Amino acid sequence: MRADRLISLVLLLRRRGRLTAATLARELEVSTRTVLRDIEALSAAGIPVYAERGRRGGFALLPGFQTDLTGLNHDEALALLVAGSGRGERVFGLGTALAAAMRKVVDALPETHRAAASDAAQRLLIDPETDLLSHRLLTDELPDATMIEVRRAVLTGRKLRIRYAASDQTPQWRTVDPIGLVTVRDRGYLLATRSGADRTYRLSRVLAAETLPEPAQRPDRVDLDRIWRERCAQFLSDGDQVTVLVRVNPARREDLVSTALAVRAEEPDADGRLRLEVTFQDARHAEWALWQLTTDAEALSPQWLRTSLHNRAAAIASFYGVSS
Template sequence: MRAGRLLSLLLLLQSRGRMTAQELADELEVSVRTVYRDVEALSAAGVPVYADRGPAGGYQLLDGYRTRLTGLTGAEAESLFFAGMPGPAAELGLGTVVAAAQLKVLAALPPELRSRAGRIRERFHLDAGGWFRQAEDMPFLAGIADAVWNPKRLRISYRRWGDEVVERTVGPLGLVLKAGLWYLVAESDGQPRTYRVARVEALQPTDEDFARPADFDLATFWADWSRKFEERMYPERVTVRVTALGLRTARVLLSLAASRALEDVEPRGEWTTVEIPTESLDHALVDLLRLGPEAEVVAPPELRERVKARLEATARLYRESDSS
């Protein structure tokens, strides 16, 4: 523990130059007295750290005492700090590890590259969470991440859609962060499956080693699974005539799947016939009514009749209101 703190103190002085004992204590979350003892320990070990007295004083290293990384270009040094997403890292229990790694990299960079990397942290912020969504409670995420990294089978209690809780013994293959939500990809019954981490209600690590298949590629699996998931979520197709304004509006107001289906469609005359994927006819009814007179349902006939009935009921409501 102390060895790690001494290294952090050394790297702080390398990356930031002169620092007061209080500044070091705040960074390391220790007392000023502990900083004094740690500085003495570094000096006794031959590290050329010295103190300047007075109000503007502090500790600093002898000029030239620095470990440098070699082979990093400016662009590479800058890109390192795009990888440090503090939110997801903290959720995985790696927040302090990421911070320490960045500190070590900063300490080893030459001054010019250190300045450029620092500007990345100041001017770019990565927020992986989705809009209008509270953070999910995931008490078992760190334990799952540990099993992914040190492959051990896990016993989980998992709440499926519909609130059915099932028991599974799985072999962890990887973790995926999608739109602020964590998913566990794991082998179960010989097949890779996907579990939303927030739905894991109990976790029991085992001592059983899990042999991760050598040919399994997490990114490839996730891309294929995501495409099939979207197809399952939007199994229905409706045919609609839209105006040019209706086409533009549909791309904004309808689902992402509908927007993708319409992105390459060009208006053809006054009306353009398009096919739109939807979760169900109930969803399509609500969505297409939002387009008003800029869209007309062609098929299926059931949806067309339901839209007509809803519009007639709305018109009747306004006529009765005006006459009263």
């Protein structure tokens, strides 16, 4: 256990630079006193870790320090192999690189662990391409050459020129400052700024891309999780979104939630159903989603949605009425 923690401590310092004892303790889930003892053990073993005093002080490795830390225990190797079975790499065009990395992971394992880890990984599956109802899950497709340019600009911090086909608009060239890449339910997004304004681009709508030599205007460090939450909140507050109060059969709750943009409130109803307040992209989206659930869901409000669903149902009933 301690050997794994010492390796993790060195990797943290290599990846993130100077860190305080409190930060290291939080990351490693140990006490500050344990971190200080680990630092002493590393120094005694010849690892060039040193302390910087002062308010902005902490522990760091000497610049340029390199070491080979390839040891993986069984669970760590299994985690990498299982993660590699997911489909996010397809969105970012990293499938070939991931396959090569997985081969290296397996090859680096001790002989006693190799067969066990490979067999265990075959028994765990993440995000198959179809669900139990044989619904095929669609993944955004982006030409490899285009994805390589987008990824290069993001990782090297260069400006990016993209030919983007926004919904219902003629494709146009735009120059952006890329911040990061996000994948959600196998849909990829480029987070960027354009002329200082926040922009989010669907990767499948990027028709062409070119990395420019100019450096991107962006902060050195980024919290993509926070930025994504903020942009999601902004998206929900803009545009033509509609909020609907729905009574739904609990067995169909996930079907409803999976089509909605957000769930704003939820509580049980008196008859055993659930009462949810959900947001849809627009009126057409709301009507389509509720229609799919037939009598397993009832839109309680707004009234225009109830009227629209009633009219559609009446037209279908009339069309299939008993012929004279």
